[in-house]
Amino acid sequence: MKEHRSGPVRSAAAREAILEATARQFHREGYDRLTIEGIAKEAGVGKQTIYRWWPSRGALIADCLAEGRLFPLSFDVPHTADIVADVEVWLDTVLAILNAPQGNELLRSLVAAAAEDAAVGDHLGASLGVDRSLTQRVQAGVNAGELPADTPTEQLGQVLIGTIVLRTLGRMTDHAEPMRQLIRFLLTPRP
Amino acid sequence: MKEHRSGPVRSAAAREAILEATARQFHREGYDRLTIEGIAKEAGVGKQTIYRWWPSRGALIADCLAEGRLFPLSFDVPHTADIVADVEVWLDTVLAILNAPQGNELLRSLVAAAAEDAAVGDHLGASLGVDRSLTQRVQAGVNAGELPADTPTEQLGQVLIGTIVLRTLGRMTDHAEPMRQLIRFLLTPRP
Amino acid sequence: MKEHRSGPVRSAAAREAILEATARQFHREGYDRLTIEGIAKEAGVGKQTIYRWWPSRGALIADCLAEGRLFPLSFDVPHTADIVADVEVWLDTVLAILNAPQGNELLRSLVAAAAEDAAVGDHLGASLGVDRSLTQRVQAGVNAGELPADTPTEQLGQVLIGTIVLRTLGRMTDHAEPMRQLIRFLLTPRP
Amino acid sequence: MKEHRSGPVRSAAAREAILEATARQFHREGYDRLTIEGIAKEAGVGKQTIYRWWPSRGALIADCLAEGRLFPLSFDVPHTADIVADVEVWLDTVLAILNAPQGNELLRSLVAAAAEDAAVGDHLGASLGVDRSLTQRVQAGVNAGELPADTPTEQLGQVLIGTIVLRTLGRMTDHAEPMRQLIRFLLTPRP
DNA sequence: TCTTAACCGAGACGGTACGTCGCGTCTTCTG
DNA sequence: CAGAAGACGCGACGTACCGTCTCGGTTAAGA
Numbered sequence: 001m002k003e004h005r006s007g008p009v010r011s012a013a014a015r016e017a018i019l020e021a022t023a024r025q026f027h028r029e030g031y032d033r034l035t036i037e038g039i040a041k042e043a044g045v046g047k048q049t050i051y052r053w054w055p056s057r058g059a060l061i062a063d064c065l066a067e068g069r070l071f072p073l074s075f076d077v078p079h080t081a082d083i084v085a086d087v088e089v090w091l092d093t094v095l096a097i098l099n100a101p102q103g104n105e106l107l108r109s110l111v112a113a114a115a116e117d118a119a120v121g122d123h124l125g126a127s128l129g130v131d132r133s134l135t136q137r138v139q140a141g142v143n144a145g146e147l148p149a150d151t152p153t154e155q156l157g158q159v160l161i162g163t164i165v166l167r168t169l170g171r172m173t174d175h176a177e178p179m180r181q182l183i184r185f186l187l188t189p190r191p
Numbered sequence: 192m193k194e195h196r197s198g199p200v201r202s203a204a205a206r207e208a209i210l211e212a213t214a215r216q217f218h219r220e221g222y223d224r225l226t227i228e229g230i231a232k233e234a235g236v237g238k239q240t241i242y243r244w245w246p247s248r249g250a251l252i253a254d255c256l257a258e259g260r261l262f263p264l265s266f267d268v269p270h271t272a273d274i275v276a277d278v279e280v281w282l283d284t285v286l287a288i289l290n291a292p293q294g295n296e297l298l299r300s301l302v303a304a305a306a307e308d309a310a311v312g313d314h315l316g317a318s319l320g321v322d323r324s325l326t327q328r329v330q331a332g333v334n335a336g337e338l339p340a341d342t343p344t345e346q347l348g349q350v351l352i353g354t355i356v357l358r359t360l361g362r363m364t365d366h367a368e369p370m371r372q373l374i375r376f377l378l379t380p381r382p
Numbered sequence: 383m384k385e386h387r388s389g390p391v392r393s394a395a396a397r398e399a400i401l402e403a404t405a406r407q408f409h410r411e412g413y414d415r416l417t418i419e420g421i422a423k424e425a426g427v428g429k430q431t432i433y434r435w436w437p438s439r440g441a442l443i444a445d446c447l448a449e450g451r452l453f454p455l456s457f458d459v460p461h462t463a464d465i466v467a468d469v470e471v472w473l474d475t476v477l478a479i480l481n482a483p484q485g486n487e488l489l490r491s492l493v494a495a496a497a498e499d500a501a502v503g504d505h506l507g508a509s510l511g512v513d514r515s516l517t518q519r520v521q522a523g524v525n526a527g528e529l530p531a532d533t534p535t536e537q538l539g540q541v542l543i544g545t546i547v548l549r550t551l552g553r554m555t556d557h558a559e560p561m562r563q564l565i566r567f568l569l570t571p572r573p
Numbered sequence: 574m575k576e577h578r579s580g581p582v583r584s585a586a587a588r589e590a591i592l593e594a595t596a597r598q599f600h601r602e603g604y605d606r607l608t609i610e611g612i613a614k615e616a617g618v619g620k621q622t623i624y625r626w627w628p629s630r631g632a633l634i635a636d637c638l639a640e641g642r643l644f645p646l647s648f649d650v651p652h653t654a655d656i657v658a659d660v661e662v663w664l665d666t667v668l669a670i671l672n673a674p675q676g677n678e679l680l681r682s683l684v685a686a687a688a689e690d691a692a693v694g695d696h697l698g699a700s701l702g703v704d705r706s707l708t709q710r711v712q713a714g715v716n717a718g719e720l721p722a723d724t725p726t727e728q729l730g731q732v733l734i735g736t737i738v739l740r741t742l743g744r745m746t747d748h749a750e751p752m753r754q755l756i757r758f759l760l761t762p763r764p
Numbered sequence: 765t766c767t768t769a770a771c772c773g774a775g776a777c778g779g780t781a782c783g784t785c786g787c788g789t790c791t792t793c794t795g
Numbered sequence: 796c797a798g799a800a801g802a803c804g805c806g807a808c809g810t811a812c813c814g815t816c817t818c819g820g821t822t823a824a825g826a
Binding site for chain 1: 300316356
């Protein structure tokens with residue numbers, strides 16, 4: 001255990017404390033009640049230390065998002081013979097977030113952050129496993145002839161997340177059945 | 192039997208001035224820079240007159256939205272033999288908003304408002320003509336056998352708007368081609 | 383030529399309710415928390431009815447003062463052979479007000495009202511019985527040779543009230559002994 | 574051991590600007606039109622900086638009073654063989670304030686402030702030189718046998734200021750002659 | 765008897781100021 | 796010498812009252 005005298009030794013600890021406090025407050029209060037002063041106080045950190053490293057509230061959220069501090073879940077998509085079932089597994093993971101207490105509020109907060117800050121917007125879809133897992137699974141389905149060749153693979157993830165986002169903005173709940181119906185419609189080859 | 196109250200009555204002129212100023216500032220500044228004080232000043236109105244009738248910024252936006260003060264466009268969907276073409280007409284109208292100056296910012300602002308306020312969320316889809324026009328056209332297509340019977344008509348509007356919203360949050364542009372591709376995929380009967 | 387007017391005449395009930403509510407709120411809240419709106423509500427009266435008949439808060443207090451609604455006491459000065467004792471009776475009455483709960487606050491409120499409004503200032507001394515009783519008793523003392531001829535009778539009342547006012551503004555209490563000492567000094571013929 | 578706190582220290586420039594602006598507005602507008610916002614604007618300071626250090630309008634006035642920012646005069650009492658003349662010198666200084674333009678309004682404002690705020694009340698008499706000069710002179714007179722031993726030295730200052738205050742509240746003017754008469758009555762040994 | 769004008773209650777209106785919160789910057793002291 | 800602590804100028808918040816101005820309803824003179 002080395003104890004250094006000078007240099008930004010404390011920085012890592014401060015960074016950790018700040019992001020942790022950010023995630024905690026974001027869950028507790030939502031995005032629009034998230035304040036830099038509140039984070040600084042809760043993290044035991046000077047405000048300047050935050051401003052030195054992050055340009056805005058949104059950037060804090062973006063970092064939390066990128067490091068998986070907001071959704072403590074894995075969004076892996078399995079790869080069986082049944083693509084519809086596979087995607088529904090992913091859907092269940094996403095809906096688990098919304099069905100948790102404050103789940104809808106959490107997603108709405110995230111959308112608010114994304115609307116305000118480009119960096120959050122960039123990671124929104126990605127953080128829910130769209131690029132890394134969902135799109136790959138769909139692409140594999142196309143390659144395997146499971147889905148038609150003209151399937152817009154890129155868009156499908158956007159379609160699913162987008163639909164859920166819009167339903168959440170409209171304060172709808174019980175997304176499970178409509179979303180399953182939609183997935184089946186999108187992924188079932190019709191004669 | 193009417194419930195009657197004596198005393199002065201709500202000023203129509205003030206209501207008009209407030210909503211007009213709200214719409215103007217919303218376009219000019221975006222949602223997060225929209226302030227009650229700014230609206231009051233621009234409308235030549237006391238702050239209290241706003242607070243007396245609207246509980247929040249969001250409610251003002253919701254009213255503007257409901258009265259078509261934010262999008263001075265009609266979102267009617269034509270009804271020809273070609274449903275894909277018909278829906279693409281609607282798409283062009285929506286994209287016209289996004290391609291206008293500040294168009295993307297406008298939509299993002301609207302999303303921010305919807306995330307914060309339920310009333311705005313309620314009207315978001317509706318105000319873009321989804322319920323009134325788009326869903327009806329799709330339903331007619333199903334009824335006419337133009338589309339398969341299992342088409343999730345209700346969801347299609349959400350899918351299209353949701354996808355556009357998500358793309359906008361991700362700061363994508365050039366929605367035209369991907370969206371056309373998606374529409375064709377959704378509405379073209381596959382063998 | 384008579385100036386004629388039709389319509390109902392000033393409502394005595396409203397006037398009564400307003401002054402009563404004013405006196406009640408003045409005792410309860412003090413002058414600076416006294417509001418026209420509060421009086422109107424408590425009196426069950428429209429604000430306009432107050433503004434129609436009184437130009438200011440101060441005028442309301444002045445009327446209350448003039449009608450003895452603030453101090454429900456009589457400030458009569460007895461007339462025995464001992465002028466010092468007589469004046470001390472008056473002093474006790476005045477001090478009774480200050481020793482009542484909120485008594486000091488009450489006098490300070492009255493001073494605040496007097497500072498703001500000329501009509502209150504006019505009646506301040508008078509309402510405490512100075513002109514009507516105290517000065518008369520002192521003048522009688524001079525006439526009877528009880529006091530020296532050069533006694534400034536007019537000022538003596540001002541001196542006593544003024545001293546009490548100043549002590550109250552300075553948040554002093556226990557005025558009794560110092561005031562008695564002062565009275566004795568002023569009214570005892572010295573060799 | 575001193576109690577030390579890290580962080581920035583109170584800005585002397587801000588304090589100075591605030592008190593200066595307070596005194597200026599107090600003279601210009603009087604106490605009841607004195608507003609925190611007005612002071613902040615005139616001092617080029619944030620409102621919070623005022624609220625951080627002073628609990629109320631009254632506290633600002635009290636500080637101005639204590640630092641001699643309201644009366645730019647000296648209230649020294651000379652010490653000659655003629656105590657009446659000496660006190661009249663002091664009286665002239667006080668009356669000079671009242672005879673200046675807005676002088677009566679100034680004193681009334683001060684009284685209003687004193688009625689509202691204890692700190693102002695504490696300094697009211699003191700600031701007019703009563704404790705520091707007048708009472709000392711009177712006490713010296715008693716010690717020298719110039720005045721009777723039973724003279725209530727403490728009260729005499731209150732009597733003079735109190736009388737002037739009361740006359741001012743009653744919107745009287747021309748205090749000079751009555752006050753001189755009173756002083757002579759109080760300080761002239763009678764046979 | 766029937767206007768009709770002033771009264772009344774209620775309270776909406778354009779304003780001003782309140783006292784608080786949070787912003788992003790800047791300064792000081794301490795470990 | 797980096798960082799916690801926090802003061803600063805600023806701007807907006809939502810509230811309380813101000814004094815004025817409608818409203819609809821009621822009441823008493825005078826036509």
